[in-house]
Amino acid sequence: MMKENQSIKVSLKNISKLFGDVKAVEKINLDFAPGTMTTLLGPSGCGKTTLLRIIAGLEIPSSGNILFNDKDVTKLSVTNRDVGMVFQSYALFPHMNVRKNIGYGLKIVGISEEAISEIVAEVLKTVGLTGYEERYPDEMSGGQQQRVAVARALVLKPKILLFDEPLSNIDSKLRRTMREDIRRLQQESGVTSIYVTHDQSEALAVSDEVVVMNLGKIELQRDPEALYRQPKNSFVANFIGDANILEGKLVSENGRHSVLLGGFRVNSNSIPSNLDSNHVKVAIRSEAIRLDENQSDNCLECEVIWRAYIGSAFEYTLKSSIGNIFAVIPSSEKHFTIGDKAYISVSDIGVSVLEN
């Protein structure tokens, strides 16, 4: 649709923002590659929204620079920054219909009324809302309003697209289709986009790269799969997916590394260097765990102390000699009940050794 648009690179250099004494973000250095969708992910208060608003120009950083394609835009006002933004509350003007909402910016830059109508019709087609021109926001569902908001953000051909938790107010069933639409639109238009959310599965699903933030700092920045497989520290491991974090000893045999947890051994393909071999932390994904009623040569004995049925799987809490372990086992596998004895084994791909 808009491939002619030059995708731009966004760089943040040493961005800090203080609200009074509170350090919302601290010395952030971040590059966003052209044409990609990057998600800022983290819990409430981690600074992701502040960072997004700084990029938009809605907040001024206390120190640091923002560069669009190596041009310093730190002092540029939000009106002149050529960004598009989709808000959590949609921010559609309630006293204007869809055509006026989307055409708002076009009218400001001086496009004629007929041209506006054509452009609005075209962009409504893109978001799947043909014919909605005369509707008012309070006559549309949340999902429809959000689509209008996305259309409005796109219509001025922004250099970057910003999404501030756009799906938080949408029913969970609708979220999946909406995030697919957003991702598709972003890929077709090729606009560099930055997405903020606290929902980790959403982050993994839409992004080329995920930046995990905590307390105003960046914890980790990598593509979704690498992020999931190698969380690198316990914060990320806990935040993304469910992980069991256990302590053990690092042992090496014939160049292969494994971690001893009590009498139980788990393998990992990646081991960070500079680790104290006697105390290493290991994250084991809850879906990497297998339960068997029979022993095998490398297994951990446990007892089921709690279980919950979630349709596609059973969630088990298992008591073992090295602590409580949380496992998610597909319903197609053997069922266990509370009190049962079982044996845990772990597949390598779900194990990663943490740096701290």
Added chain:
Amino acid sequence: MDSIQDIPINKKIGFDERKMGLVNHRFFPIIGILSFFFFPWYGLEYGIFDSTSDELLEAFAWQSINLSIVPLTIFILFLLHPWQFIPQKQGIFLSVIALIIGILIVFIGSEILNESLGLGAAVQVLVLSLMVSTGAAQLGFLRRDAFMSGAIMFIVVLVLLFIFYPLTKIFIQMFYTMDDQFVPLQFFEVITSPGVGRIVWNTLLMAVSVGFSTTFFGLIFAIYSVRSTSKLRSLIKVFYILPIITPPFVVGISLILIFGRAGSINDFLSFLFGTGGIFIPEGVQGFFHASSYIYGFPGIFLAQTLAFTPVSYMVLVGMVTAINPALEEASLTMRASRWITFRNVTLPLLRPGIAVSFLLGVMSSAADFGNPLILGGEYDVLSTEIYFAIAGAQLDFGRGAALGLLLLFISLSVFLIQKKWVGTTSYVTVTGIQTAGNVIPLPNFLQKILSVIVVLWVTLVGVLYVSIFAGGFVKSWGADNTFTLAHHIELWGNGITSGGWPSLLNSITFSLVAAPLTGITGVLIAYVLTRKKFIGKGFIDFGTALIFAIPGTVVGIAYILAFNEAPIELTGTAFILVVTMVIRSIPVGIRGGMSALSQIDPSLEEASLIQKAGSFKTIRFVILPLLRPAIISSISYSFIRSMTTVSAVIFLATAGTSVATTYILDRADNGDYGVSIAFGSVLILTMLFFTLLTQYIVGRSRTERQVKIKQ
């Protein structure tokens, strides 16, 4: 055909640097120079329209060497733009400093030389101020938003000129006696002089009592109108409007009619005692025969309670509506009865509202002027005492100033207590969690008691209003009850230039001019205070707080002191009356604006900015349409408030600029109750008409939207 691909996105939008520079170097200086030639620099004693051509000519700046040289030089300098050779930031900074110094020279110079400034000077100072604000924006103030910078400058000038300058004058006046002797301790002499202690005590006692009574009744009516299941509820909605559209002292006059020496009650009672043959004990007879029980504390108390309960009602009704019913339902599920729930859950939740309403009642009572004037008798309070210090033969401005500051101090303290204690609930929003109609009804016995109180109240108010309207048609209430049209004929029947017409038309004209000014300025101030952060915001905050807290009489005396002499002479003009009306009614505009703004999602403005609209366009296309109901209602309230205001204008109205309220008060002072009450009833009808007109206009604009949806 334009398509998305062809949109020229590289347009720089907004009031950008280059444009700002041009405005400051060319546009403004040219306007300044033009006004130097075309507007008279000096103030004219009789105004522009009534001066002779000689007087007019003499007033122009180019007739003599005077202070106008300063702004003229500045404008010429800007046109020549000599600092394009210095680094830009320094150049702008220097020019802003030069501008500010220029403004100060004009003011302080005129003060020292005792010269009165006129229209030309005003325009030039305005231009200089806008140049300051544009320059400040260029330096980065408010994120380079020249429009907002100008708006804030405008507010600052307003606050400085019409709040701080007059207050400074009062403060200085405190130290000077009637014959201009400097007596540094005069303030203390006045404070400790005999009688002042009693007057202060009177004022405080009355204020606190009225605080209690208005809160008590306001609470009753608020709870009743929201929670009771009785059909009487709608009565309250009608009756609480009435005191708002009534000049406060008209209620006082009607109280005299009913309860005064020649009043109906006494008539009725003498009928009872005299010929009715009903046995009444000696003491009680004696009490009623004293017949002046309505004067003094009881009368003022009753009049102020009647007048100010509606304000308390409005504060509390919002809070009662906003109570989350889930809290009371939770209490009921824990086996508490409705009464226990009411006492332990509902009432404590209302505490902030009760506190606010109490403090508002105290402030309103302390500031009230009309009722104590008419009903005071021997009971002196500060507001009337200030008036007597100046209006009577004394002309003791020193005393008036000292007492005025004392009253201001009391009022400001109460206001600040309210702000600290209750915080932002001083403007109550009615957006509670939507209850979907699940209102917990009142305990039965409470509902019955409240019904009785409501009925009694409504009856009393009803009787008073009947007397207000009937009184205009009666020769001499109590003494000679024959029907007569004489009062109304005297007021309205002798041609449009005599009787009541001049003052009524003045009132309407001034109020119609003041109302939209109040609406716009109030919303602007509310916007700037809620949405923007900038250096100097605290100053505007404080200035606004002062506007909220200043009693009317203090405004009156301050304005006389400030604007009766050079450099700014405005007394006797319509302009100063309009300004007074704006200042007196702007607090409601600000409160309403803040309340309405708190319901508008800030991301709407952010979305507008992102869509390339500058702050002016954002306000015009997004904020104003959404604030329209609040603006209309504050314009309407301002109109009513301006029509009924008396405590400030009584100092400033002259024969030529008399208004309805001063006319009524004058006649009532003379004892012509018939005429004054006749005028009062017409005034009430006028405002009722305008109120209904506003409701109609607001109602229509709403239904337009509904119709669109149905299509």
